[in-house]
Amino acid sequence: MTERGDESAVPLPPPGTLANPGPRPPEELQRLERAWACPTGWRFLTVVNNSYVGVIYIGTAMLFFVLAGILGLLIRVQLAVPENDLIGHAAFNQYFTVHGTAMMFLFAVPMMEAFGVYLLPAILGARDLPFPRLSAYAYWTYLIGGLAFFASLLFRLAPDGGWFMYPPLTSYVFSPDVNADIWLLGIGFIEIAAIAGAIEMVVGVLRTRAPGMSLDKMPIYAWALLVLAGMIIFAFPAIIVATILLELERAFHWPFFMAEKGGDPLLWQHLFWFFGHPEVYIIFLPAAGLVSLMVPALARHPLVGYRWIVLAIVGTGFISFGLWVHHMFTTGIPTLSLAFFSAASMAVSVPSGIQVFSWIATFGRGRITWTVPSLFILGFLFIFVLGGLTGVMVAVIPFDWQVHDTYFVVAHFHYVLIGGMVFPLFAALYYWWPQLNGQTLSHRLGVWAFGLMFAGFNIAFFPMHLTGLLGMPRRVYTYPAGLGWEWLNMISTLGAFILAAGVALVLFDMLRRFGLRGRVDADPWDAGTLEWLPSDNYGTRSIPLVHTRDPLWEQPDLARQVDAGHHFLPGPVTAAGRETLITSPLDARPQYVMRLPGPTWVPLLAAVTTAAFFLLLAFKLVAIAIVAGVLTVVLYCVWMWGSDQGEDEPPVDIGAGIRLPVDRSGPQSHSWWGVVTLLLVDGTGFAALVWSYVFLWTVSPEVWPAGDARMAPLWWLAAGAALWVAAGGCFAWARRALRRNAHGMLRLALLAGLGVMGAAYAATLYPQWGVAGLDPTEDAYAAIVFALLSWQGFHVGVLTVMVLYTLARSLSGRLHAQRRLTFDNTMLMWGYMVGQGLVVIGLIHLFPRAVG
């Protein structure tokens, strides 16, 4: 059998084929229902099914939206009149920091991930996401982390450095208390959730589409999630590295950002905004994807310019990485380099323009239905276009010199974020609400809510454009009378409360009508996409064969056929009971049947210990934190133990005469794709760290070693590099042994690999402090060298656990030539780690010599 992705996929039957035309055995549906039954009572906490995790995920994001919104109202109350002393400076500075941070990291990004968790399988025709427990784990860490983050406000320990936390204000000299650590901690949780989300989306979109749904037929929303995942993979590592460096500086005084020791505060700004700007599109693109999913149904016309929208989404993804310096126009960077970023910032409005005109044209070609989602989408168009225009304005360098960090910018980003994300979100909540229990939300209340939100939003934020031009900086807890700001602020405060009243109305209606029902067959909008097929906990009864972009419109009788089990995989085919189809990445030909895990406590428990680990570390309770950390690792191992069952089941019949294997190993498996995605994140993080090294050198070449002073002799490089290569060799040896089922040899090779890896790391680490005598607190050079060494050390630690786990699998007879996912994944990580080790040791030894 070949290991290449597409070639083992079976050909698709011709369009219109019924895979299982005959009547289904009556007990089949019961078996399907039993396999996918939702746990009840306390055991509901063990749920991993995306339909349930998605709903509580969305609900939690809503909760944080409300909490952060209340902080926003408090900010507006304080600023309603000049010289107000209702809220003191300390509380105010915490409120706006938590408001911004929570809206971005605890509401906007998680909300978009939550919608992905909830909707993605349904629009692709899959029964669940490829890694249900991972989503549950990400959700629970997010819930606990988010609650802890808000709780810090009650103890007046909340972060108070602004949501972008510029050092040196946020470093240990000027923020010695725990507040800034709480921020870093909160970000840590969202990093976990985001990366988990990215893995789900990449593998979900590329491997779990319904047969026949080739890339050019999948809904725009799936494209948006795919690009979103790509952006998370390449943007989040920058913030991960930035937060690690800042925490190292805060905890151990390694001076990455301290100018007097060769560091540079601008390093933080570059890393933060390299993440921070794509972040805006991480929020906007999926929201726009939701709009592209709703507009055709609401206008009763297929989306105009499908291919242009795909191009626009992919284009936005790329361009968004070339914009970050437009947040730094006032830092004194030479105007010539600013010009590039100004041009790119304007260029990004082209793909947005394409999408806007595509929606307009779709409304034009179709006939709008006057429903609440339609209102919110029209409101979104109004607000977002206005925010886009002010976005072009702030991309104009001299104009930005005036309005940067003023209320003009506050107005601008609320227009693009509330316009670009919150209004589409509310449209989506109204649009997909019937999926919960078949009911629609109240039209009358919805119209009122829209009116209040739309009017309130514009009353609150439009005047801020002027407030900013009149000179009011952002983040001030008070301001004097007499500068012309009084009335504008009062109007903004009034508008904010009107906006809040609209939100409250929606929440009221939702709470009134909340209820979850497994079986739903409502299609109130006569939509064309697969999520409106009759569905239950298991998704659709059978997995449809798709050959159009709007299957429910263009494939008549599809709903009935699917529900009667006439399409693929109409019932459980293995003992596990929960299965879904894995298809090929480009044209979605069936490849294998994937078994899915059912309810389990492990994600919740692992999330609790993970959260405990980070929280305890923030409060410097290192000993208990380590216990929590070890428990987390143990739980990960328990989690994984039941996976990798090998190809132990015979091939199964999914209909249309197609027999597919159950689970797969090698590059075809979903698990391999997941690990590769994770390694992309990892590699990008390492690249950000190497970039930081070079950046710090360009800023402070004087702290870099000149000549042989503070350098270990070159033979250390030779020894270390040889050992890293040897460590790689050990794994090649183990791989050969596994292929021949030589188990003793395999274990020996793994153990040897561990030993050689340890030696390689020692030969990389020791010379830096033992021979070169570096002290990471001394200057930025030593600090960044030790950051690289620590990064590699972390990987050595992870690999040690993975190799020991692989050994345990081998000793318990769970590892052999046909059951080797564990080994393959460990091997992927191992190969990456060896390569990274070579780069680390090479950089440390050769870079100073090359430039010195």
Add this chain to the structure above:
Amino acid sequence: MASRPRRPPLRPPARRPAAMIAAAAPAFLLSACGGSQSALHPAGTAARDIFEITLVLFIGGALIFVGVMAIAAYAVLARPERFRGGIGWILGGGVAFPVVVLFALQVYEFAMTRRIVAAGTPVDLTIEVTGVMWWWDVRYPDAGRGLDGVDGNRELRTANEIVVPAGRRVEFVLTTRDVIHSFWMPTLAGKLDMIPGHVNRLTLVADTPGVYRGQCAEFCGAQHALMAFDVIVLEPDAFDAWVRHRLQPPAEPRDELAARGRDAFLEAGCGACHAVRGTPATGTLGPDLTHVGSRLTLGAGVFPNSVGALAGWIASARHLKPENRMPSFDVLDGVTLRAIAAYLAELK
């Protein structure tokens, strides 16, 4: 939470008669709406250029917005049969139109940026401003250069006030003593950050004499909101007179109270942080007080200056501006406090 005493109302120096400045500079023209911090009220060439670009952006933006909304309204309201074209809208409205408009805008923008950057050179006067949590240290390193009757280059140091000659090319050398601040005088020019380890240079030409206001624009901790300063643009002659006057050490105390105040000032250790030229007080941790009596405001653009405000500030600086580095000297008895205030108010 401990009860927080009410601050006296913050008031911009807006309508305060600039009598003290007028004394030093008879030709001073008081601006009708002085104290402005508005970018829409330009008093310098850079701010004027940016004001022009602001108008272009606002008018252009409004037209485009109305146009797009009109198309959207038509698309939504017109019958499908009457709405022609599909991809054409995307290519025309989403691609061609923005590309053309943005290209034109960019040509205009880059020309404007160049002009603003070039306008301040060659430099006639250098002013060094250092941001400190939460006030501004201001130095004129070569203030006396070229002035009759002034021997050579003499440094002039002040705080929380920036006096600029109209019509001369001024370079601001911007640094920070602690965290990142951003130096912003909206009526004169755009803002520029003060970043540890970096020296940023802002060049500008002020063209309209008057009193304006500036403020820190980058969040810099607890009292970021109360980190402002006065900007005074003087006619060139008046500016030279101001420099001459400010280069002199302040006169000796005129009455007994002020003399007593001077002694108490030195005795209480104020000189550890503050400097008054011509006295043993030479501290640099806090604002230079050599001519504090002639400043428009106290506490970094927060309170209008007066004997009473000086006394209030000395007695309760920590309460008026919490977390700032100046202790509240609430142990001083009333007479001593008044004496010190009287002494400082005389430093003109």
